Amino acid sequence: MDYLAPITIEEAVGALASTSDSRVFAGATDLIPQIRSGRPEPGLLVDLKRIDRLTAVTEGDTSWTIGAAAPTSGLTENIAFSRQFPGLSEAAGLIGSDQIQNRSSLGGNLCNASPAADSVPAMIVNGARAIIATPDGTRTITVDQVATAPGHTSLEPGEFIVEFEVDKPPARTGDAYLRMTPRTEMDIAVVGAGARITLDADGNCTEARIALGAVAPTVRRVTDAEAALIGHPITDDTLSAVAAAASAACDPIDDKRGTIAYRKQVAGVLAKRVVKLAAERAAGTATENGAH
Amino acid sequence: MSRTHINCTINGDETDFLSESGGSLLNALRDDVGLMGVKEGCGTGDCGACSVLMDDRITCACLIFAPEVEGRTIVTIEGLANADELHPLQQCFLEGAALQCGICTPGFLLAAKALLDKNPDPTETEVRYALAGNLCRCTGYDKIIRAVLDAAEGIRASATSGDAA
Ligand SMILES: Cc1cc2nc3c(=O)[nH]c(=O)nc-3n(C[C@H](O)[C@H](O)[C@H](O)COP(=O)(O)OP(=O)(O)OC[C@H]3O[C@@H](n4cnc5c(N)ncnc54)[C@H](O)[C@@H]3O)c2cc1C
Numbered sequence: 001m002d003y004l005a006p007i008t009i010e011e012a013v014g015a016l017a018s019t020s021d022s023r024v025f026a027g028a029t030d031l032i033p034q035i036r037s038g039r040p041e042p043g044l045l046v047d048l049k050r051i052d053r054l055t056a057v058t059e060g061d062t063s064w065t066i067g068a069a070a071p072t073s074g075l076t077e078n079i080a081f082s083r084q085f086p087g088l089s090e091a092a093g094l095i096g097s098d099q100i101q102n103r104s105s106l107g108g109n110l111c112n113a114s115p116a117a118d119s120v121p122a123m124i125v126n127g128a129r130a131i132i133a134t135p136d137g138t139r140t141i142t143v144d145q146v147a148t149a150p151g152h153t154s155l156e157p158g159e160f161i162v163e164f165e166v167d168k169p170p171a172r173t174g175d176a177y178l179r180m181t182p183r184t185e186m187d188i189a190v191v192g193a194g195a196r197i198t199l200d201a202d203g204n205c206t207e208a209r210i211a212l213g214a215v216a217p218t219v220r221r222v223t224d225a226e227a228a229l230i231g232h233p234i235t236d237d238t239l240s241a242v243a244a245a246a247s248a249a250c251d252p253i254d255d256k257r258g259t260i261a262y263r264k265q266v267a268g269v270l271a272k273r274v275v276k277l278a279a280e281r282a283a284g285t286a287t288e289n290g291a292h
Numbered sequence: 293m294s295r296t297h298i299n300c301t302i303n304g305d306e307t308d309f310l311s312e313s314g315g316s317l318l319n320a321l322r323d324d325v326g327l328m329g330v331k332e333g334c335g336t337g338d339c340g341a342c343s344v345l346m347d348d349r350i351t352c353a354c355l356i357f358a359p360e361v362e363g364r365t366i367v368t369i370e371g372l373a374n375a376d377e378l379h380p381l382q383q384c385f386l387e388g389a390a391l392q393c394g395i396c397t398p399g400f401l402l403a404a405k406a407l408l409d410k411n412p413d414p415t416e417t418e419v420r421y422a423l424a425g426n427l428c429r430c431t432g433y434d435k436i437i438r439a440v441l442d443a444a445e446g447i448r449a450s451a452t453s454g455d456a457a
């Protein structure tokens with residue numbers, strides 16, 4: 001394997017165009033274990049971390065821009081970001097140990113295209129957009145358009161994600177992400193659930209986004225659960241409707257981490273809890289963080 | 293496999309070495325630089341035996357490609373003691389019997405150093421989370437956690453007595 005660390009986006013695009021056998025990477029926390037387990041080695045490794053834009057995290061007037069290769073510890077340690085996006089910050093903070101967090105990126109988490117990637121439901125409920133470098137300049141798509149199947153993305157060969165943009169939330173809005181794992185740390189989600197809830201002054205839900213991870217080949221929005229909330233306060237009845245819709249939306253696999261029936265049930269329970277937490281944050285009554 | 297010439301700072305010394313461009317920092321440190329304190333447990337980021345500090349951040353050397361460290365600053369276990377004087381963490385691990393076979397110890401010490409440099413007064417829970425990326429097959433963890441808390445206390449005490457002096 002040859003190694004190249006370009007310092008501009010153009011240089012990276014050029015390197016990727018020079019061979020069909022190249023691979024971009026950020027933290028390599030997915031890439032190296034995959035190569036070690038026998039996946040084919042690329043001929044050329046393109047390290048994205050020396051390109052300034054790829055590792056920058058910046059707050060604008062109305063949105064945040066997060067470099068696709070920025071280590072997730074830079075998000076969890078960013079107090080302003082974590083205050084505005086507690087759910088996204090918590091989701092990023094669940095990825096592996098401190099050793100992993102100092103390397104793992106949102107771009108890698110998304111483009112590895114694991115159905116269980118923790119940051120992805122949280123990015124999707126926040127409406128995050130991916131800015132993609134192509135040989136003809138950049139194009140922008142929403143994060144839910146990136147992963148197409150386990151291990152596959154909609155990016156063309158030679159393309160890579162430069163950064164993510166996420167708009168600041170409207171007033172009375174809260175996000176949250178919860179996951180279920182057998183161990184508290186260093187484990188892969190059996191189910192992950194993200195939510196972003198907006199309430200009006202009377203406590204009725206005006207906007208809801210709910211997404212589930214690890215229960216289908218890609219992260220899944222649960223529009224039926226969202227519809228069950230709109231126009232209603234967050235009560236036991238609406239939460240039961242959310243749980244039922246979340247369980248029904250699952251199309252999970254049976255594996256050593258959980259059976260189909262178990263994942264469906266847990267998806268319902270987590271969806272309910274994550275909506276409740278996001279709504280408490282929206283109302284300003286949340287007392288504790290949902291996750292570590 | 294092509295070899296790359298790499299310049300970086302290791303344990304305070306400017307160092308250069310030749311390494312396989314697709315090889316890991318772990319192999320480079322052991323085979324090309326000759327620092328054997330960094331250990332391989334799993335090679336996949338799960339055990340933390342290969343932990344080193346890169347630009348003051350704890351990382352797994354098994355998950356870093358060697359050429360990535362060009363221009364960076366690396367600290368391995370060999371750089372923790374101050375000449376013959378052990379670091380307080382090393383002293384507390386010895387006194388508290390926080391090691392048996394010792395394979396995991398360099399990684400635990402560096403992960404603990406990264407924690408205490410950021411947070412000199414961690415709770416037991418904070419220590420446990422900060423060390424979640426390090427596995428030990430021998431000690432059962434309690435002695436390790438205790439040793440880190442003892443070292444933190446010692447470092448804080450000597451900092452305040454130093455201030456008073
Ligand atoms: C011990 C351990 C624990 C882990 N725990 C978790 C966990 O709890 N939750 C979780 O979700 N994940 C976990 N992971 C998986 C991994 O750490 C994450 O998916 C991480 O976010 C990947 O980011 P990376 O920068 O290291 O990706 P890399 O390994 O650098 O890249 C991953 C893939 O994405 C591609 N890629 C990277 N950046 C880009 C880009 N900008 N544009 C296009 N393609 C790109 C690469 O080509 C590669 O195919 C764990 C991994 C380890 C080793």
Ligand code: FES
Pocket residue numbers: 331332333334335336337338339340341342343352353354355
């Ligand atoms: S050898 Fe690197 S984490 Fe186990």
Ligand code: FES
Pocket residue numbers: 390391392393394395396397427428429430431
């Ligand atoms: S002392 Fe043997 S693995 Fe920790």
